[in-house]
Amino acid sequence: MASTDEALFVAINGLVGQSHLVDEIVTLIVSDYLVPAGLGLLLLAMWFIGKSQNIREEYQIGVFVCLTSMALSNLAVLVINIFYSRARPFIDHDVNLLFYEPTDPSFPSNSIAATCGIAMGIWGVNRRLSIMPLILVGFYGLARIYAGIHYPLDIIGGAAIAALVTFFVFKLSKLVRPLLTGVLRIGRILCLA
Amino acid sequence: MFTFTIDYFILIILASIGVIQLGALYGGLKGLLFSKSIVFTHFVGFSLPVTAFTWFFMTDSRNINDYAGGLDSNIQALLFFLGALTGWILTTILSFIINIHMKRKDLSPFEGLDSLKKTNYFNALIFNLKYWRSNWRLQMKRYLLR
Numbered sequence: 290m291a292s293t294d295e296a297l298f299v300a301i302n303g304l305v306g307q308s309h310l311v312d313e314i315v316t317l318i319v320s321d322y323l324v325p326a327g328l329g330l331l332l333l334a335m336w337f338i339g340k341s342q343n344i345r346e347e348y349q350i351g352v353f354v355c356l357t358s359m360a361l362s363n364l365a366v367l368v369i370n371i372f373y374s375r376a377r378p379f380i381d382h383d384v385n386l387l388f389y390e391p392t393d394p395s396f397p398s399n400s401i402a403a404t405c406g407i408a409m410g411i412w413g414v415n416r417r418l419s420i421m422p423l424i425l426v427g428f429y430g431l432a433r434i435y436a437g438i439h440y441p442l443d444i445i446g447g448a449a450i451a452a453l454v455t456f457f458v459f460k461l462s463k464l465v466r467p468l469l470t471g472v473l474r475i476g477r478i479l480c481l482a
Numbered sequence: 483m484f485t486f487t488i489d490y491f492i493l494i495i496l497a498s499i500g501v502i503q504l505g506a507l508y509g510g511l512k513g514l515l516f517s518k519s520i521v522f523t524h525f526v527g528f529s530l531p532v533t534a535f536t537w538f539f540m541t542d543s544r545n546i547n548d549y550a551g552g553l554d555s556n557i558q559a560l561l562f563f564l565g566a567l568t569g570w571i572l573t574t575i576l577s578f579i580i581n582i583h584m585k586r587k588d589l590s591p592f593e594g595l596d597s598l599k600k601t602n603y604f605n606a607l608i609f610n611l612k613y614w615r616s617n618w619r620l621q622m623k624r625y626l627l628r
Binding site for chain 2: 316317319320321322323325326329330331333334335336337338339340341342345363388389390391392403473474476477478479480481482
């Protein structure tokens with residue numbers, strides 16, 4: 290499994306340098322500021338869309354779910370890294386690096402866990418709206434392998450953690466729904482929700 | 483570090499103003515819009531984030547580790563929140579100035595954002611605050627526990 294993972298990494302990262310345009314696009318996508326900020330902005334838009342108050346409330350609770358999924362996915366990665374720490378690909382391999390050298394462990398991918406937490410949260414609220422963020426996160430994961438900072442298994446691990454966490458957060462959100470609705474009602478006094 | 487922080491903050495402010503315009507358009511919140519024109523709102527909604535991101539990535543190298551001048555995830559999240567909040571405040575002020583004559587009397591204090599379909603933000607806010615100041619004891623239990 291590990292050797293397949295490494296072989297796949299070497300094959301994908303080996304493509305670096307073959308097309309300057311692709312390298313430039315990947316350098317942009319892999320940035321810490323494009324996909325995470327883009328998903329954050331999508332959540333901001335979600336707060337306002339919805340033609341009626343009931344639909345908007347569903348979206349706004351969805352925003353809470355997405356943010357909680359993101360935070361708990363990050364926490365799960367942190368806990369896993371206490372027990373298991375995998376070195377980054379550029380430590381063990383001769384890598385074509387398109388990004389800076391991150392200092393945190395490689396497995397599971399923290400960035401993918403966080404962004405996937407948001408994208409899967411959106412999927413739970415509105416399937417159609419989630420297509421773009423899920424594709425974006427897919428490219429983000431692929432770009433991080435291409436750029437030489439993650440193995441494919443790190444990306445899959447991050448996405449799996451996010452899926453699991455988001456599933457539980459959705460279950461939990463049904464239990465705390467009265468609390469969330471109360472928070473939104475307070476927001477309505479200030480015309481914020 | 484400081485320039486990077488300011489740049490990211492400006493990026494989020496500009497992009498969030500555009501995104502709020504799109505959200506308000508699709509939510510029918512006319513009191514938040516800068517223009518009644520759907521085409522113009524789409525233009526502002528898409529061009530502001532695209533321009534902001536283009537400016538952000540074109541002006542400097544942004545793939546920098548947090549200990550070398552980049553932003554760590556906590557600072558990034560905080561700046562995002564502050565930037566979006568500033569974008570929201572600027573949107574409400576600008577849309578209030580543009581929609582200053584958009585006043586309706588048939589508002590309900592329970593509508594929240596929905597009241598922005600009929601009036602501008604500050605008109606709705608003042609109406610709500612007046613209502614809640616005089617009725618908060620009566621309404622709090624009924625409203626929150628409804």
